[in-house]
Amino acid sequence: MNKFDDHATKSLLDKDLITENQYKEITAYRNLNIFSLNAELKLFLYLSVLLFTSGIGILIYKNIDSIGHVAILSILLIIIGVCFYYCFKNSKGFQKTETVFESPILEYLVLAANILTCIFIGYLQFQYKPFGTHYGLATLIPTLVSFFCAYYFDNKSVLTIAITGTAAYIGLSVTPQDLLHNDFYSNPNLSYSAIILGGLFILYTIYSLRINLKTHFNIIYLTFALHLISIASISNLVDDYNDDGIWMLFGLLLAGSSYYFYKVSHETKAMSLYVFMIIYAYIGLNIFLFRIFQFIDFSDIWELFVFILPAYFIGSIVLFIKLIKKFNKETAE
Known part of the structure; x- marks a missing residue:
């Protein structure tokens, strides 16, 4: 029996959700190492x-x-x-x-x-x-x-x-790999369609919860919605035709979407949603900062910037690992 299962079972005993005898029976059964x-x-x-x-x-x-x-x-x-x-x-x-x-x-x-x-x-x-x-x-x-x-x-x-x-x-390919190759750049309406479709999927999950209709399907709708909205928003963040400032709206949309999926991933205890949400939010944040930095002159401090950059990426990796561990701990309780 692994430490995670033992800890989870022990927590049930500590909360008086199972008896001492039930705890011993569960432990003895898991020690048999029977698998399906x-x-x-x-x-x-x-x-x-x-x-x-x-x-x-x-x-x-x-x-x-x-x-x-x-x-x-x-x-x-x-x-x-x-x-x-x-x-x-x-x-x-x-x-x-x-x-x-x-x-x-x-x-x-x-x-x-x-x-x-x-x-x-x-x-x-x-x-x-x-x-x-x-x-x-x-x-x-x-x-x-x-x-x-x-x-x-x-x-x-x-x-x-x-x-x-x-x-x-409606003209979209909805796997992450295919979405990256969609013609978002020459046809911005395609990215708008992706965002609208993702929004409709989210609205449907809310409606299905209210009427209790196949609520276990919601994770699939939410996964597609996350990919559609996030990749379409990132596409508009890096697109040149949005130089008039519209790209900032897509940055806000990505931020709002990330916050929503952060909450939903905890409510549904969906690790996949949480991981992809972090990845898309991180990519969007870096693109957003890069576009902001375009208006700043780094000619005098570029050496400091180059020195800080490796530490920034290392810190990002450490933070990512900590967030995953925190999510696992919160959902296990």
Whole structure:
């Protein structure tokens, strides 16, 4: 039993939340060092879904001329139909609160069926163009299907696909790596759309808490909102077209966003939100200071500035570590 678990259990005993006998039983059980393979098995199931869907895509790509479009679409439709039939037959139906299924296979069959649905609609639009030139519909329809499946089957992986599709529908890529390559500089409206979408995600989490609708999904919405708002704000901080002072508004927006996610990360005890919030706030602060320093003449004290700079970065690393330790301590209590 590690020291953290022992300390947490001891704190429960000190607060009279468990009895001395219960404490001894818990300690004896943990000393057996029994561990679960649940996470490992779920990982293999997830990888099997990804490999299967990837294999379908490769099969289509390499044999598109020999198999034929109608045959490929028919096979995809049959597989999707079988997956959804099994899922609907064995699911508990829609529930407002978190739903736990007896078999983990159901969760990954929903994911497989959803990914194949996206492939089917995308391939259908590419080959036969049933939506004409309205290519957004080819993104919107799988997105709506994904939202339905995510809430009906209580599937977080499918919800991620749905949120990604929502962002793609308005022209955004919502992974951090892709966001950095979005065309924010030549098209500032794109960054405004990212900020608005992130704000809408935050408002939805507040609304879902009020009506108690799948509140465990909120961490996903908040994660996307954090990345969208923070990266879009940082993009506008470094952009040259904001030299008239508008960039300061985005600095304030980033500061407000960081404060909000600081509070939310403590309320939800979400380490991922807290870490990314610190990183984005640190980057934004440095860019903000750099733009302020552009108006200051350092010709006389530049040697002092160069001397202080290494200490500043070392101090930042030490402060980051202390903040993480403090967060762990606060959330563990």
